[in-house]
Amino acid sequence: MRATGLGRKTAFSRGVSGSRNHDPGVPSGAxxxxxxxxxxxxxxxALLSAGCSTNQSRTAMPATGFAFDWPAYSHDREGTRYxxxxxxxxxxxxxxxxxxxxxxxxxxxxxxxxxxxxTPLLVDGTLFLSTPLxxxxxLDPIHGTEIWRYDPRIDLTGDYGDFTNRGVxxxxxxxxxxxxxxxxxxxxxxxxxxxxxLDSKTGQRCFEVDLTKGLDNPPRYKGEYQVTSAPTVVGxxxxxxxxxxxxxxxxxxxxxxxxxxxxxxxxxxxWDPIPRDSAHTGAANAWAPMSVDESRxxxxxxxxxxxxxxxxxxxKGSNRHANSVVALRASTGQLVWAHQLVHHxxxxxxxxxxxxxxxxxxxxxxxxxxxxxHIFVLNRETGVPLFPIEERAVPQTDVTGEASWPTQPFPxxxxxxxxxxxxxxxxxxxxxxxxxxCRSRIQSLRSEGIFTPPSLRGTIVLPGNxxxxxWGGVALxxxxxxxxxxxxxxxxVVTLIPRDRMGEARRTNRFSETSRQEGTEYGMKREPLxxxxxxxxxxxxxxxxxxxxxSTGDRRWQVPLGDSxxxxxxxxxxxxxxxxxxxxGTRDDKLYAYATQSGAKLWSxxxxxxxxxxxxxxxxxSGRQYVVISAGGHNALQTTPGDYVIAYALPGAPSLPxxxxxxxxxxxxxxxxxxxxxxxxxxxxxxEGSALSGRLEIKEPIITGPLTGSRVADSxxxxxAFQYPAKPCSxxxxxxxxxxxxxxxVEGNITVRSNCGTQVEELGTFVxxxxx
Numbered sequence: 110m111r112a113t114g115l116g117r118k119t120a121f122s123r124g125v126s127g128s129r130n131h132d133p134g135v136p137s138g139a140x141x142x143x144x145x146x147x148x149x150x151x152x153x154x155a156l157l158s159a160g161c162s163t164n165q166s167r168t169a170m171p172a173t174g175f176a177f178d179w180p181a182y183s184h185d186r187e188g189t190r191y192x193x194x195x196x197x198x199x200x201x202x203x204x205x206x207x208x209x210x211x212x213x214x215x216x217x218x219x220x221x222x223x224x225x226x227x228t229p230l231l232v233d234g235t236l237f238l239s240t241p242l243x244x245x246x247x248l249d250p251i252h253g254t255e256i257w258r259y260d261p262r263i264d265l266t267g268d269y270g271d272f273t274n275r276g277v278x279x280x281x282x283x284x285x286x287x288x289x290x291x292x293x294x295x296x297x298x299x300x301x302x303x304x305x306x307l308d309s310k311t312g313q314r315c316f317e318v319d320l321t322k323g324l325d326n327p328p329r330y331k332g333e334y335q336v337t338s339a340p341t342v343v344g345x346x347x348x349x350x351x352x353x354x355x356x357x358x359x360x361x362x363x364x365x366x367x368x369x370x371x372x373x374x375x376x377x378x379x380w381d382p383i384p385r386d387s388a389h390t391g392a393a394n395a396w397a398p399m400s401v402d403e404s405r406x407x408x409x410x411x412x413x414x415x416x417x418x419x420x421x422x423x424x425k426g427s428n429r430h431a432n433s434v435v436a437l438r439a440s441t442g443q444l445v446w447a448h449q450l451v452h453h454x455x456x457x458x459x460x461x462x463x464x465x466x467x468x469x470x471x472x473x474x475x476x477x478x479x480x481x482x483h484i485f486v487l488n489r490e491t492g493v494p495l496f497p498i499e500e501r502a503v504p505q506t507d508v509t510g511e512a513s514w515p516t517q518p519f520p521x522x523x524x525x526x527x528x529x530x531x532x533x534x535x536x537x538x539x540x541x542x543x544x545x546x547c548r549s550r551i552q553s554l555r556s557e558g559i560f561t562p563p564s565l566r567g568t569i570v571l572p573g574n575x576x577x578x579x580w581g582g583v584a585l586x587x588x589x590x591x592x593x594x595x596x597x598x599x600x601x602v603v604t605l606i607p608r609d610r611m612g613e614a615r616r617t618n619r620f621s622e623t624s625r626q627e628g629t630e631y632g633m634k635r636e637p638l639x640x641x642x643x644x645x646x647x648x649x650x651x652x653x654x655x656x657x658x659x660s661t662g663d664r665r666w667q668v669p670l671g672d673s674x675x676x677x678x679x680x681x682x683x684x685x686x687x688x689x690x691x692x693x694g695t696r697d698d699k700l701y702a703y704a705t706q707s708g709a710k711l712w713s714x715x716x717x718x719x720x721x722x723x724x725x726x727x728x729x730x731s732g733r734q735y736v737v738i739s740a741g742g743h744n745a746l747q748t749t750p751g752d753y754v755i756a757y758a759l760p761g762a763p764s765l766p767x768x769x770x771x772x773x774x775x776x777x778x779x780x781x782x783x784x785x786x787x788x789x790x791x792x793x794x795x796x797e798g799s800a801l802s803g804r805l806e807i808k809e810p811i812i813t814g815p816l817t818g819s820r821v822a823d824s825x826x827x828x829x830a831f832q833y834p835a836k837p838c839s840x841x842x843x844x845x846x847x848x849x850x851x852x853x854x855v856e857g858n859i860t861v862r863s864n865c866g867t868q869v870e871e872l873g874t875f876v877x878x879x880x881x
Contacts, residue, residue: 225741243299350395359628364394462582522662650675681723719748
């Protein structure tokens with residue numbers, strides 16, 4: 110789950126002390142996995158693992174001529190990720206080419222590195238997307254030009270673990286006049302836990318709610334309680350869950366699900382998965398997207414684990430409603446049914462993905478993918494299994510004070526998507542030395558198959574907490590009656606540490622995740638099961654794509670996702686009526702198209718940054734279909750960082766004339782983000798041939814200095830010798846960027862080297878616009 114461990118006082122630090130968060134199902138930045146087989150390095154603890162506003166009008170709103178739109182995060186509120194757009198087919202997909210590229214200007218590096226995992230919406234002829242910093246941007250979907258943006262100005266000093274925002278939601282006020290402000294609203298819940306409603310035409314704010322207020326267990330620090338998934342709209346309400354830091358303390362913030370009036374922001378109802386007389390636990394929060402069956406007045410909640418993850422001695426029993434999929438009456442929030450998928454979770458096996466609503470054998474069904482690689486198929490109205498589920502005995506704890514649950518639920522169909530056991534004889538490696546090391550390591554640990562409890566000697570957890578399935582979930586092809594599931598297959602090791610040994614454990618395990626689990630007798634350590642050279646001990650593929658037949662529960666096919674070894678992945682898949690699967694999230698910075706029928710790889714494109722988001726598609730009335738993905742990289746997977754939105758189409762897509770060259774002489778204004786800080790920035794440039802000269806001016810705090818550099822075509826480099834009188838200290842900033850968005854912005858990376866703090870080098874980014 111989330112793991113950071115930030116808080117160093119650096120050149121631009123404001124002295125904020127860091128704390129360790131959980132990361133729901135994604136890698137953290139505290140361990141190194143060097144895949145020698147792939148000749149690359151993978152930062153890997155947890156594959157282990159918040160203001161004011163500004164609005165900038167750009168262009169007129171486009172016309173609305175679209176045959177197929179994308180009006181919700183997963184295309185629809187049923188979570189299908191399925192589109193009837195049909196121009197792109199298996200026969201012509203290999204001809205796809207870039208139609209346009211847009212850069213948001215919102216990305217960060219270093220201590221506050223964020224992840225661009227947003228899937229845009231297409232409604233009323235406009236694309237709406239959110240950035241990791243919670244900025245909402247409206248784009249022309251044909252040309253990729255900006256219409257407006259709203260920046261909620263989140264505070265980067267928060268200790269955000271899973272620093273992302275995966276999308277927005279939309280709602281139309283049918284009681285409002287057609288021309289009134291805020292008739293159609295765009296809802297965003299930034300990482301700092303606010304719910305903000307915006308007018309879809311202008312980006313002006315309609316209302317804002319502070320989601321950290323009114324919790325039974327309030328957060329102790331900024332970032333302990335946050336939101337990462339898109340809100341969910343049902344009727345005239347907008348429903349939000351939360352992402353809560355795990356492994357920190359027993360009484361973590363409440364995982365309450367809340368519904369707010371979509372017109373006013375007033376609270377309509379709330380539902381807490383943990384009874385409030387349970388004083389010794391918190392969390393059980395819904396951080397993944399929810400699904401809606403409006404005709405049945407039902408909203409379906411995927412619920413995470415109770416706190417803390419790996420020791421449950423203070424939360425005896427099954428922890429009912431934690432690790433469950435839950436149906437609530439959408440109009441009132443009352444419980445209709447609940448089905449627990451893990452009893453007394455000790456493995457960080459959150460229900461991490463959106464439930465998918467389908468029809469299975471003529472029955473209204475709910476399909477829930479899980480980190481365990483299990484797929485549960487339930488009657489949507491009652492929660493009764495459509496494929497039998499067996500309670501099977503599982504290994505039991507040997508830790509004093511713990512009381513693990515004697516059985517766990519196993520669906521008889523579909524079969525598990527990923528392996529769930531590793532023995533020493535399964536040890537994998539590139540060389541005999543690798544295999545010997547892995548064999549010895551496995552023999553030293555508890556490894557009795559899935560649901561082996563954490564132990565003092567160390568326990569192998571397979572699947573690890575990244576899955577199986579993670580927040581990318583599964584996609585449904587109702588025409589072919591299949592689901593498509595991207596999965597991970599990476600083993601981790603969890604070790605419980607007696608309280609009096611935690612200090613030593615942290616000192617001697619700098620490249621492993623450690624957490625205190627305050628209020629219990631044990632802290633914890635989590636790390637990937639890899640050799641000292643970074644080779645995984647469990648056999649590949651380490652990532653796969655699987656098709657499951659819903660009528661029979663049988664697997665149709667399974668292929669490695671990405672390269673032949675299968676890549677660990679975080680993203681998601683979407684499917685189209687023509688028989689295509691579009692999926693990204695792999696470590697090679699690529700977007701792929703596979704054939705739904707066979708799993709054959711039909712096309713791939715190298716993205717300008719890692720594509721850790723679910724793709725989406727839409728089709729204009731003219732017949733032109735676009736496939737769009739956000740590409741921003743992932744700091745823990747060590748994919749290329751960035752802030753790109755890329756649209757692909759078949760040849761002949763309309764484009765704008767080339768933008769005129771913008772001279773780099775004059776004043777440019779914008780922002781630098783260095784470490785956990787953002788600085789309003791002015792730079793003056795003088796361009797003579799390819800040479801640049803000029804000056805940096807930051808007013809708060811005062812940081813100034815001369816700059817020199819060069820410009821070659823659209824690329825810009827510069828160096829600034831700065832003075833920081835308040836410290837006092839000095840140093841250099843090196844910038845490397847490019848013109849973007851039809852030459853309306855210049856953006857890129859900053860590296861700071863100085864004598865201003867304990868850290869010699871800091872990483873940052875910048876975005877500048879010519880002053881008007």
